[in-house]
Amino acid sequence: MSIASDALREEVRERYARSALAVTEGAGGCGCGSDLCCGADDPAGFGEALYTAEQRGELPEAAALASLGCGNPTTVAELREGEVVLDLGSGGGIDVILSAKRVGPTGLAFGLDMTEEMLALARANAAAAGIANAIFLKGVIEAVPLPAHSVDVVISNCVVNLSVDKPAALAEIARVLKPGGRIGISDVVAEDHLRPEQRAERGSYVGCIAGALSRSEYEEGLAAVGLEDVSVDFTHRVADGMHGAIVKARKPINHLEA
Numbered sequence: 001m002s003i004a005s006d007a008l009r010e011e012v013r014e015r016y017a018r019s020a021l022a023v024t025e026g027a028g029g030c031g032c033g034s035d036l037c038c039g040a041d042d043p044a045g046f047g048e049a050l051y052t053a054e055q056r057g058e059l060p061e062a063a064a065l066a067s068l069g070c071g072n073p074t075t076v077a078e079l080r081e082g083e084v085v086l087d088l089g090s091g092g093g094i095d096v097i098l099s100a101k102r103v104g105p106t107g108l109a110f111g112l113d114m115t116e117e118m119l120a121l122a123r124a125n126a127a128a129a130g131i132a133n134a135i136f137l138k139g140v141i142e143a144v145p146l147p148a149h150s151v152d153v154v155i156s157n158c159v160v161n162l163s164v165d166k167p168a169a170l171a172e173i174a175r176v177l178k179p180g181g182r183i184g185i186s187d188v189v190a191e192d193h194l195r196p197e198q199r200a201e202r203g204s205y206v207g208c209i210a211g212a213l214s215r216s217e218y219e220e221g222l223a224a225v226g227l228e229d230v231s232v233d234f235t236h237r238v239a240d241g242m243h244g245a246i247v248k249a250r251k252p253i254n255h256l257e258a
């Protein structure tokens with residue numbers, strides 16, 4: 001990675017560490033209205049409001065407060081009992097907790113995050129929710145610390161846009177999925193006509209806007225790592241020409257490793 005990419009990743013890590021500490025100290029999520037984190041440029045379309053009242057009722061208050069996503073990937077992924085789920089950029093643990101409940105005691109939910117403060121918050125939230133089948137791992141989504149073919153479902157909520165090496169992150173998704181495995185990802189996605197500099201005019205990188213892929217870039221990136229049945233569906237507007245989106249794809253049974 002370049003020095004510029006290293007610096008950008010460190011800026012992301014530092015901002016989300018502050019966000020986790022704000023929740024831990026009882027100050028609420030990302031300090032919306034500041035430039036702290038995802039949704040800070042325009043909080044509508046981000047956070048706990050994207051979950052049903054029933055789901056919020058299943059969560060400790062701090063987990064809901066820490067929600068910084070732009071969708072609700074657990075409903076998209078249609079999780080089943082016994083499955084192994086991996087949440088890329090698990091933050092305060094909201095989607096890991098909901099996933100662990102869906103897959104039940106015979107299943108397992110992994111959360112992966114690079115920010116120590118977020119991992120501490122997520123572990124505390126999972127313990128408060130009485131979750132025994134969740135494991136939180138420290139690492140980056142561009143080098144997932146899990147073996148190949150070990151996961152049934154990869155979910156993620158507003159994190160791929162923050163990656164400084166998106167081809168590597170998408171390749172890791174394909175690597176860890178079992179043949180026949182699937183993804184259900186929520187992310188910010190730009191309309192195809194918006195050039196990267198136009199995306200950057202609409203919001204910051206740490207605010208989950210400037211780093212967003214376009215719909216075609218997402219589709220082509222997932223196809224390039226060998227996934228099929230790719231779809232990118234816009235769900236709600238988050239900025240001019242930019243949307244919360246549901247991204248789905250499947251790993252073929254006879255997938256050829258890159």
Ligand SMILES: C[S@@+](CC[C@H](N)C(=O)[O-])C[C@H]1O[C@@H](n2cnc3c(N)ncnc32)[C@H](O)[C@@H]1O
Nearest residue numbers: 016038067068069089091113114115140141157
């Ligand atoms: C916008 S928040 C979303 C958190 C969570 N998914 C949610 O819905 O509340 C982004 C999270 O991804 C983590 N993150 C960002 N880039 C990452 C990377 N390259 N590898 C691992 N974690 C990353 C941050 O530390 C932060 O916890």
